[in-house]
Amino acid sequence: MAELAPWRSPLSRALHRNRSLAYARYAQLATVQANHRPANRTVVFRGFLEDSNTLKFVTDRRSQKVEQIAENPWGVLCWYFPKTREQFRISGKLRVITATEEDADLLRLRETTWLALSEGARSQFAWPHRGQPKSESEAAFQKSVDLSTPLEEFCLLLLVPYEVDHLELREQPHHRCCYTLQSDDIWKQQALNP
Amino acid sequence: MAELAPWRSPLSRALHRNRSLAYARYAQLATVQANHRPANRTVVFRGFLEDSNTLKFVTDRRSQKVEQIAENPWGVLCWYFPKTREQFRISGKLRVITATEEDADLLRLRETTWLALSEGARSQFAWPHRGQPKSESEAAFQKSVDLSTPLEEFCLLLLVPYEVDHLELREQPHHRCCYTLQSDDIWKQQALNP
Known part of the structure; x- marks a missing residue:
């Protein structure tokens, strides 16, 4: 089992x-478009991959x-926690796990990730092609489909971190700490000016 | 005076x-690094430039x-509103206004933006170089400086939007609308599949 990275606590x-x-x-996940412009969207954290920092x-x-x-x-995830006034920026490589994934564990x-979703969340994967001009009929959003196994469109998205920047705003001056992956499971930790 | 864009309301x-x-x-502002990887950080919205959508x-x-x-x-700003469960993604060009700006209005x-900041926010611009290894002394963060005029390090950051994607999650199916700048002040508005 991989050791938990020092930023996990x-x-x-x-x-x-x-x-x-x-x-x-x-949290907000940024990626880069083919035209070299950034993209950014809100995503829902679904936990960590077992025995890993992914x-x-x-x-x-x-x-x-x-x-x-x-x-x-x-990709880089920017995660702001309102109550404790702190921000984690988690940079790493993204991997999409589709229905044709060859790794049996993934x-x-x-x-199992599909089964853990609410029925409402699952049914969204049966909606018409997102981002396309709005489909005329509301019926297109109410198709009755079998939700007991993952729909073709459903993907798992994994972020494998290599750098984490933690900023705490509660005190003046703020606290900032950067964690960088050196090699297998070895993280370097350094306090930075906020 | 420029007309307010339709996404302003x-x-x-x-x-x-x-x-x-x-x-x-x-909100979270994404940019692209020189190595073609994305960057993302939380920023504080300071209002609109007068008579503009900037x-x-x-x-x-x-x-x-x-x-x-x-x-x-x-850049693209991803802005999630927790109470009303809606997201605005505002894409556009960023411009940094430094002390050597030639446009007198800017x-x-x-x-004026400097003067509108709290004293605490202003004093951060006198802190040691951010992102560098932590300065030893706490005193470096407590320098007494004149905050009545903008410190050299203080910049105004402007985002001039060309596309706005508005997603509302309150209802099933969700609502999504995309606004694209066509030419001077002319915005095209289109409902999209969520």
């Missing part, structure tokens, strides 16, 4: 202290980020 | 309905985003 603390706010599990999210195969990640896998993980 | 409504949350004025923020000349913007001016605006 301040992050767990932040999640715990902000647990009364459902949206403390929302973060889990879900996405739709038809979303623009899937295309962007195929061209440029680098494919199973895609399925 | 839903954005004003969101700001109004979320006004009880101080952090509803915080958003105002402040930044430190020594921050990495200033370097990034000099190489690639494209230079004046830099000064």
Whole structure:
């Protein structure tokens, strides 16, 4: 089993202290578009991959980020915790796990992640192609589909961190600490000027 | 005077309905680094430039985003409003207004924006170089400086939008609308699949 990275404990603390706010599990994930402009969207944190420091999210195969990640896998999650006034910026490589994934463990993980979603969240993967001009009929959004196994469009999205920047704003001066992955599971930790 | 863009009214409504949350004025600004990886950080919305659709923020000349913007001016602000469960993604070009700005109006605006900041916020611009290894002495953070005029490091940061994507999550199915700048002050508005 991989060791927990040193930034996991301040992050767990932040999640715990902000647990009364459902949206403390929302964060903003930036990627780069093919035209070299940035993209940014709110995503929901779905926990860590077991025995690892990899973060889990879900996405739709038809979303623009899937295309962007195929061209440029680098992403950065900016995560602000309102109650404790702190920010984590988690940089790393993104990986999309689709229905055709060859790794059996990841494919199973895609399925268990699907089953952990609410029915409402699952049914969104049966909606018409997102980002396209609005489909005329409301019926297109109310198709009755079998939600017991993952829909084709459902993807697991993994962020494998290599750098974490933690900024705490509660005190003057602020506190800032940067964690950088050196090699397998070895993280360098350094206090920075805020 | 420029006309207000059609996305200004839903954005004003969101700001109004979320006004009880101080952090509803915080949003995440993504840029692209020289190595083609994304960067992302929380910024504080400081209002609009008078008679325009340009958003105002402040930044430190020594921050990495200033370097990034000099190489690639494209940015996107991802703004999530917790109370009303809606997201605005505002894409556009960024511009940094420093002490050596040649446009007299913008230079004046830099000064008035400085004066509108709290003393605590102003004093941060006298702190040691941010992002560098932590300065030993706490005294470096407590220098007594004249804060009546903008410190050299203080910059105004402007985002001139060309596309705004508004997503509302309150209802099933969600609502999504995209606004694109066609030419001077002419915005095209289109409902999209959420």
